[in-house]
Amino acid sequence: MNPIFVLVSIIGLVITLWAQWKVRGNYQIWSRVRARSGLTGAEVARRILDRNGLYHVPVQMVPGSLTDHYDPTARAVRLSEHVYTSDSIAAISVAAHECGHAIQHKEAYGALVFRHRMVPVLNIASGLAPFLLMAGIFFKFTGLLMLGLIFFSVVVLFHLVTLPVEYNASSRAKKIMAIEGFVHGPEEERGVRRVLGAAALTYVAGALVALLELLQYVFILFFQNDRD
Template sequence: MFYSPYYGFGPGMIFLIPAIILAMYAQMKVKTTFNRYLNIRNMRGYTGAQVARMILDRNGLYDVSVEYTGGFLSDYYDPRSKVVRLSPQVYNGNSIASISVAAHEVGHAIQHGYGYVPLILRNTIAPIASFGSQAVWVLVFLGFLLGIGSLIDIGILFYLAAVIFQIITLPVEFNASSRAIMQLEMNGIITSEEIIYSKKVLNAAALTYVAAMAVSIAQLLRLILLRNRRD
């Protein structure tokens, strides 16, 4: 009997639906928290770009640059180019949210500079994970359509790389946030009262990575159940 992985409730949806709900909640939480603390100016008046440059310099990372990039919450550290790219609200903003996000991205640059193993693993597996998350549906669909179970198995194996990527991402992101808080405190960038707000911003962001991992694991379980049901 033919079972499409795309239609109907099907096996595994009992895992996937709660994970999707968590992901939706996480996205809402990070946006509302970011917007809330985007309106609270940090007491020192630093912008995200200034904080990023300050922390980089104080950690001897003079070869890492800070650049402006478009988009909303599009901030990231590019290890290949050694560039911390900050969105408009973060780069130019002098809010608690702005400097917290900037410090978090610099946390990744510090990880890179010190050879943090989970970050190296994540960067290594990233191309495979990206390919796997795209190829899985083509392989699974063809496997069901043509009745070739081995294609489904290959698709699941490729998708496993994406799941491993999400799992490795958790310690990388939590560690970057811990480094951010430490740098903000150690360098006197924010006051003890503001630390609580920074932690709220970074904890909300961390929830999105937890949700992404939950969705990827739930999707993997669904694919395995679909494969077994086909047999």
């Protein structure tokens, strides 16, 4: 068992668990606080979309918890059952965030467009990278390891491009909610910041873990070359 793998695995696990703990903790706290506007997540989403000319984008309910997302292929905002039906600060924050992605799509926001174009390449790279990396390490074949690094770099780049996409969507959501009166007062605004800020940490954690893994393989490549 390579100590580098062990160390990176432990660090990655700690970062991931911490991010998940922050998300679930803030979501649970603010899901118990009702917004004074009385609007549900579905109602907030519909109003935001309509006021941005996105009448054709449906708001759909999907099963599961924290399964909320914007589907760029179907051009649909999909909200988990709790977010769809609840009038909590957490629910309307998540709903507004997903609408932020729909607005990005309408405006052809650069980072979002680039991320969408990366998806076909990502699907290939993420499938091949682990096999190439493991084969390169096991057989001590530098060429395979280098090819695996190139493919894995695409995965890391996708994580990095995702960060501005998510932060921009949250920034749009906070501004829209304040302007439209979906939240009232500093306490509700603080709740929105806490919920969306914690959610963004999951993407930061994903990017950090991917970068750590990339550096791990780079180190192994140089170590292998030095031994050769």
